[in-house]
Amino acid sequence: MIKFTEEHEWLEVDGDVATVGITDYAQNALGDVVFVELPEVGATYEKGDEVAVVESVKAASEVYAPLAGEITEVNEALEGEPALVNSAAMDGGWFFKIKIADKGELDDMMDETAYAEFVEGL
Amino acid sequence: MSDETLLKTPLYDMHVAAGGKMVPFAGYAMPVQYPLGIMKEHEFCREKAGLFDVSHMGQCYIHSKDGSDPAAAIEKIMPGALQVLKPGKMRYTLLLNDEGGIEDDLMVTRTHEPEGTLYVVVNAACKDKDYDILEEKLGHLITVEPLEDRALIALQGPKAEEVLASLAPDAAELGFMEATAITLEGVVCWVSRSGYTGEDGYEISVPESEAQALCNRLLASDDVEWIGLGARDSLRLEVGLCLSGHDFDASVTPVGANVTFAIGKKRREDGDFAGADRILKELAEGAANSRVGILPAGRAPAREGTIIADMEGNEIGKITSGGFGPTFGGPVAMGYVPQSFTEVGTEVQLLIRGKAHPAKVAATPFVEQRYKRKQVS
Numbered sequence: 001m002i003k004f005t006e007e008h009e010w011l012e013v014d015g016d017v018a019t020v021g022i023t024d025y026a027q028n029a030l031g032d033v034v035f036v037e038l039p040e041v042g043a044t045y046e047k048g049d050e051v052a053v054v055e056s057v058k059a060a061s062e063v064y065a066p067l068a069g070e071i072t073e074v075n076e077a078l079e080g081e082p083a084l085v086n087s088a089a090m091d092g093g094w095f096f097k098i099k100i101a102d103k104g105e106l107d108d109m110m111d112e113t114a115y116a117e118f119v120e121g122l
Numbered sequence: 123m124s125d126e127t128l129l130k131t132p133l134y135d136m137h138v139a140a141g142g143k144m145v146p147f148a149g150y151a152m153p154v155q156y157p158l159g160i161m162k163e164h165e166f167c168r169e170k171a172g173l174f175d176v177s178h179m180g181q182c183y184i185h186s187k188d189g190s191d192p193a194a195a196i197e198k199i200m201p202g203a204l205q206v207l208k209p210g211k212m213r214y215t216l217l218l219n220d221e222g223g224i225e226d227d228l229m230v231t232r233t234h235e236p237e238g239t240l241y242v243v244v245n246a247a248c249k250d251k252d253y254d255i256l257e258e259k260l261g262h263l264i265t266v267e268p269l270e271d272r273a274l275i276a277l278q279g280p281k282a283e284e285v286l287a288s289l290a291p292d293a294a295e296l297g298f299m300e301a302t303a304i305t306l307e308g309v310v311c312w313v314s315r316s317g318y319t320g321e322d323g324y325e326i327s328v329p330e331s332e333a334q335a336l337c338n339r340l341l342a343s344d345d346v347e348w349i350g351l352g353a354r355d356s357l358r359l360e361v362g363l364c365l366s367g368h369d370f371d372a373s374v375t376p377v378g379a380n381v382t383f384a385i386g387k388k389r390r391e392d393g394d395f396a397g398a399d400r401i402l403k404e405l406a407e408g409a410a411n412s413r414v415g416i417l418p419a420g421r422a423p424a425r426e427g428t429i430i431a432d433m434e435g436n437e438i439g440k441i442t443s444g445g446f447g448p449t450f451g452g453p454v455a456m457g458y459v460p461q462s463f464t465e466v467g468t469e470v471q472l473l474i475r476g477k478a479h480p481a482k483v484a485a486t487p488f489v490e491q492r493y494k495r496k497q498v499s
Contacts, residue, residue, distance in 0.1 A: 031352075032161035034446040035421045035453075037475070053475065055423050057160040057446050058352045079421070 003106055004115035005066045010090060013106065017072060021094040022054065022063065022085065025119050031056040033085040038074040039096055045069065047105060052095050054085060067105040069098040131177035132273045132330035136337060140348050148246035150178040153350040160352035164448040167319055167357055168489075171279035172349035173340055180249030181269040181327055183233075184240040184256070188263075192240050195263040196230070199255070199396045201376060203386030204240075207232040212299050212314055216376055216384050217244075217252055222397020222404075223372040224379055226252050227364065231301045231314060241301070241312065243274070243325070245366045273333035278323030278357075280492070281345040286313075286324055289339065293324065297496030307332070307339055319354070320361025320491040353448075360447040360454060362415060362486025368426060369413060369442045369456055377404035378458070380413040408461045411439060415486035416455040422474050423453040424481070429473040430457050438463060441472070447488055454488045455481075 003011045003018075008026035011018040027033065035055040045051050045065035052063040074096045078084060084093040100106070110118060128151040137144065142153030153175070155163060166172060186192040193204035202215030212231035216224050226248040231241040244252045249268075256266050277286060286293040290304045293313060301314035312327040328336050340346050349357075355365070364370055370379035375397065382405065389395060393402055418424050428441040444455030455472075463470065468483040 031155065031159050032448075034161075035423055037422065055446070057164075057356060057448065058154070060423070060425065082421075 001106075002112060003109035004112070004118075005109055006118065007064055007066070009063070009066045011066055011106070011109070012094075013100070016100050016103065017097050018067070018069075018100055019094050019097050020066060022089060023115070023119075024089045027086050027089040027093070030054060030061060030085075031058060033082045036078045036082050036085065036095065038078065039071045041071050041074060043071050044101075045071070045098070055082075063095065065098070066109070067098070068101040070101075071096050072099050073097040129178070131175055132333045133175045133177060133275070133337060136334055137175065137348070142348065142350060145351070147351060148178055150246065152178060153348070155350040155352045156348050158347060160350070160356065161448045163347065163349045163353035164356050166347050167279045167321060167349050167353060168449050169280065170345040170347070171277055171281040171285050171323070171343075172319070172353070172357075173337060173346050174276040174278065174349050174354055175273070175337075176276050176325070177273040177330075177333070178246035179274055180242075180244040180246065180252065181272055181274055182242050182244070182253065183267040183269065184242055185236070185265045185267065186238065186263060187265060189238075191238055192264045193230075193232070195260045196240070196256070197389070197395060199259055200228075200230070201385040201389050201395045201398075201401070202230065203389055204230055206386075209234045210300055210302050212301050212316060214384055216381065217255060218376075218396040218401075219255075219372055220396050222375040222400040224366075224370045224374055224376060224381075225255060225372050227366050227370075227381070227384075228252070229314075229316065233301075233312075234303070241327075247367055269327070271330050272327050273330045274325060274327050275333065275337060275340075276317050276319075276323060276325045277340060277346070278317045278319040278321045278349075280322060281343075282321070282323040283494070285340060285343050285345055288343075296324075298322075298493040300496075307336055309336065311336070315494065318363055319357040320363070320487060320489060320493075321357075322492055322494045355443075356445055356448060359443050359445060359456070360450055360487065360489040361491050362456070362488065364413070364456075365443055374413075374458075375401050375404055375409060377401060378409035378412045411458045411460050412464055413442065413456055413458055414464050415484040415488065416441065416444070416457050416470070416472070417482050417484035417488070418453045418455065418472055419480040419482065421453065422479055424455045424472045424474055424479070428455070428457075430459060430481075431471045431473055431478065432463070433469055433471065435471065435478065437473075438470070450488045456486065459483065
């Protein structure tokens with residue numbers, strides 16, 4: 001199951017763990033990514049907390065936790081190759097995996113069709 | 123400022139048609155980047171030739187009121203050796219306040235005609251202020267004639283000479299920091315061999331009605347692409363060039379800003395410019411704080427405003443320009459530190475989002491400048 005937020009994050013949900021990244025729309029708006037600051041494994045976040053920072057050539061942008069939970073893994077490949085966020089936003093450019101505290105928070109998110117419509121309307 | 127009140131350069135329509143992402147800058151709607159993106163635009167300029175719209179900058183003529191050399195007047199508030207400029211020669215100089223602080227940096231060129239007239243280019247964000255200062259301080263001696271009907275474009279990069287010489291062979295004859303009138307596509311333009319990217323290249327002042335046609339002609343070459351403000355900033359940062367209002371302001375002297383090359387040798391001996399007492403004292407003793415290159419050890423860019431700390435964590439200064447250098451291949455920055463920290467190699471820390479990141483004071487430029495000098499000056 002894949003879900004999307006209005007903040008242009010995607011969540012690939014597998015059991016009670018979600019893999020989180022930013023969408024193709026978001027990477028395109030940011031431009032060339034040169035650095036990603038990732039959270040610590042084991043850290044816990046509430047929905048809306050600043051969890052990561054993505055830096056393009058021009059500016060730094062915050063990434064907010066799409067839901068509450070504990071970080072179980074981060075994408076260490078981004079350290080050496082931050083441009084993966086641009087070239088593979090929806091797979092190899094994932095940011096972190098988070099153990100979902102409350103699966104009910106997924107209900108408010110968009111599915112692929114709804115997100116496509118959301119982007120269309122921007 | 124809403125979009126409606128933003129000024130447009132004569133090339134605005136071309137930027138929009140080229141897919142430029144328009145942003146407010148110094149009161150103008152300017153392209154921050156094009157579909158190529160900042161990184162590729164930056165690399166393109168270093169490898170081929172980038173075309174920049176810098177029409178938002180202030181172009182003016184300075185005439186004297188009594189027929190004497192207007193350079194003698196402006197030398198009172200600029201520390202460069204300007205009276206000695208021969209026709210067709212230009213110089214980077216600084217507009218100083220009475221305390222020796224830098225109000226702006228600018229380019230002054232001696233034109234061929236009208237005889238003695240100076241052609242001056244100032245920063246977009248400062249042009250009204252600069253013209254006011256010139257009028258207030260020197261209005262009894264000189265007249266400032268803003269050139270409102272001219273566009274200004276820059277063609278920068280290793281292919282710039284080949285591209286421009288294909289329109290006018292004379293362009294190849296100009297040396298770095300020389301300027302002359304050249305006819306391009308049937309239009310008389312004022313062309314200088316200068317720029318702010320660290321690359322060889324030209325700045326071309328062209329009547330606004332002819333600017334689009336000239337740009338289209340240049341863009342017809344596969345070696346030329348539009349470059350936006352984003353890459354303009356990373357290009358100048360990599361070669362250690364200052365951004366007025368950021369890397370210095372009216373509180374800092376040329377010594378603190380580390381641009382003492384802009385103070386003429388004889389001007390130092392004579393000490394006959396605004397704020398000379400303070401500037402000469404700082405030349406002898408050093409400024410309390412001065413601008414240095416800063417090289418972050420890791421990958422995190424240190425942006426403007428980032429706090430510089432000593433190894434004990436005490437704040438010692440701030441980053442004034444910083445980001446990712448595409449040609450350098452990593453983060454680069456400049457900032458102000460106390461005199462005891464200015465030595466190249468000195469270890470410091472950068473406080474980025476509350477975390478200390480190791481960095482070192484470094485020599486600039488980070489990427490070699492490649493100007494076409496006729497002789498070593």
